[in-house]
Amino acid sequence: MNSNTLPNLAATFAAALTQFSCASPPAPPAPAPEESVKPGINESFLAEELDVENFVERFEGESREVFAQRQHIVDAIGLQPGQAVADIGAGTGAFLDPLARAVGAEGTVYAVDIAPDFVAHLARRAVDEGHPQIEARLCKEDSVELPRDSIDAAFLCDVYHHFEFPRHTMGSLHDALRAGGQVVIVDFERIPGVSREWTLGHVRAGKDEVIGELESFGFDLVEELDIEGLEENWAARFERR
Ligand SMILES: C[S@@+](CC[C@H](N)C(=O)[O-])C[C@H]1O[C@@H](n2cnc3c(N)ncnc32)[C@H](O)[C@@H]1O
Numbered sequence: 001m002n003s004n005t006l007p008n009l010a011a012t013f014a015a016a017l018t019q020f021s022c023a024s025p026p027a028p029p030a031p032a033p034e035e036s037v038k039p040g041i042n043e044s045f046l047a048e049e050l051d052v053e054n055f056v057e058r059f060e061g062e063s064r065e066v067f068a069q070r071q072h073i074v075d076a077i078g079l080q081p082g083q084a085v086a087d088i089g090a091g092t093g094a095f096l097d098p099l100a101r102a103v104g105a106e107g108t109v110y111a112v113d114i115a116p117d118f119v120a121h122l123a124r125r126a127v128d129e130g131h132p133q134i135e136a137r138l139c140k141e142d143s144v145e146l147p148r149d150s151i152d153a154a155f156l157c158d159v160y161h162h163f164e165f166p167r168h169t170m171g172s173l174h175d176a177l178r179a180g181g182q183v184v185i186v187d188f189e190r191i192p193g194v195s196r197e198w199t200l201g202h203v204r205a206g207k208d209e210v211i212g213e214l215e216s217f218g219f220d221l222v223e224e225l226d227i228e229g230l231e232e233n234w235a236a237r238f239e240r241r
Pocket of ligand 1: 094164
């Protein structure tokens with residue numbers, strides 16, 4: 001071996017090492033783009049200065065049946081003390097108190113929304129109502145932004161029809177749910193010829209269509225829930241496949 005060979009060998013070795021150490025697993029394929037299924041539906045929630053108190057009045061009146069039946073609805077989820085539940089699209093926090101009581105002090109309630117003013121309100125409300133197990137989190141219009149395998153259940157009340165990018169949002173929720181994780185959806189009945197004109201215009205999909213979408217996003221229908229006092233809304237439980 002002459003003296004010129006040594007640097008060559010060193011260079012070859014360094015090149016091989018660099019190649020080896022830089023070799024990272026191929027990036028996962030980028031998710032296929034998704035067009036908004038209902039452009040503009042969340043404009044009022046994303047307004048510059050959201051009048052949160054106005055929405056508290058709208059969402060938390062006893063004449064709104066999902067609010068009047070909130071305890072029955074949360075009971076139907078079947079949460080256990082110590083579990084982690086995400087209230088996706090938590091809005092003003094109408095369900096926070098019963099959810100926090102259901103999982104108890106050892107559990108976690110993620111109160112998730114796309115509207116920064118709602119999220120600030122949710123965080124204040126958790127403190128004011130003495131529920132340190134509630135964590136308010138801002139998410140994106142196409143992702144719930146929760147860590148992988150972080151929740152046992154997700155609850156969506158009057159929210160699914162607000163998802164502009166349901167495939168991506170439900171995909172991110174699928175990732176956040178632990179094995180066997182449950183999703184409970186409560187949403188408006190949408191029956192052409194029966195439902196109010198407002199509902200037919202505002203809500204893009206009826207129950208059967210939503211169930212079909214969830215099946216295609218990796219969730220199995222477990223049961224439809226018959227919740228006392230719900231007449232304008234259907235409810236169903238799904239399980240992460
Ligand atoms: C009609 S409100 C319902 C609020 C609450 N769940 C209730 O029943 O009182 C719909 C909520 O969903 C939120 N939202 C809309 N799209 C969302 C998304 N992609 N991810 C999370 N929240 C969303 C809105 O900002 C709004 O707070």
